[in-house]
């Protein structure tokens with residue numbers, strides 16, 4: 456089914472309206488609107504410093520905006536008390552830039568962190584069993600469980616971070632530059648994993664990336680941040696029809712053309728065509 460055919464009537468899982476963020480004199484977002492639909496992989500792109508991570512932090516309640524509203528699962532996420540936010544936070548998983556694993560904990564212990572936080576009192580044997588399952592689910596060998604992050608390759612660290620993000624069986628997954636720093640084969644493998652988990656688990660994915668191959672391969676729609684707001688959201692062909700200079704330069708520059716001509720790297724379920 457095409458994205459257009461899926462239509463606008465799908466449930467909106469994330470609704471951002473009139474968002475304004477700033478630090479001192481610097482205004483990062485001004486009157487930013489964005490909808491993320493249930494079941495889609497939404498790519499979020501924009502030049503460096505356009506506020507992609509700040510947008511994600513605003514959505515998950517880590518950054519209090521100067522103005523505007525953010526709803527996730529129909530609930531406001533701004534300025535909530537920690538205790539109030541727990542029910543929403545349980546329903547999403549986050550892979551921060553670089554994986555953000557706790558270096559003094561093993562992979563298995565990292566995956567157990569959210570389980571222990573949200574479900575204190577769960578039996579240790581069960582925690583270990585769930586962690587082992589999540590580790591394997593992200594394509595890591597079972598032997599990775601007792602290893603420390605320093606003993607893993609960059610790609611394995613990302614997978615371990617993803618295993619932790621999936622610990623609570625979330626409906627919504629936030630990925631901040633998941634393929635940054637990976638070689639093309641590792642990046643393609645991670646894209647493939649994201650696409651296949653999205654499909655099997657019915658996830659909605661908010662994916663910040665600079666990686667054009669990722670956009671073409673697995674994103675249903677792409678949101679473009681520029682001029683302090685989301686200037687366009689759509690499929691890549693829809694975005695290409697717009698004559699905004701940044702969009703044209705990004706998608707029609709040499710790297711964009713290479714990604715279209717791809718596959719630069721093997722990805723199943725390629726959404727390029």
Ligand SMILES: Nc1ncnc2c1ncn2[C@@H]1O[C@H](COP(=O)(O)OP(=O)(O)OP(=O)(O)O)[C@@H](O)[C@H]1O
Pocket residue numbers: 478483501502503504505506507508509510
């Ligand atoms: N805690 C903070 N204090 C002050 N300024 C901040 C803070 N967090 C972000 N900024 C500024 O907000 C702007 C947007 O940052 P953000 O990290 O969201 O950009 P980005 O689009 O994710 O960039 P990149 O693609 O380089 O990761 C930048 O100018 C950054 O310096």
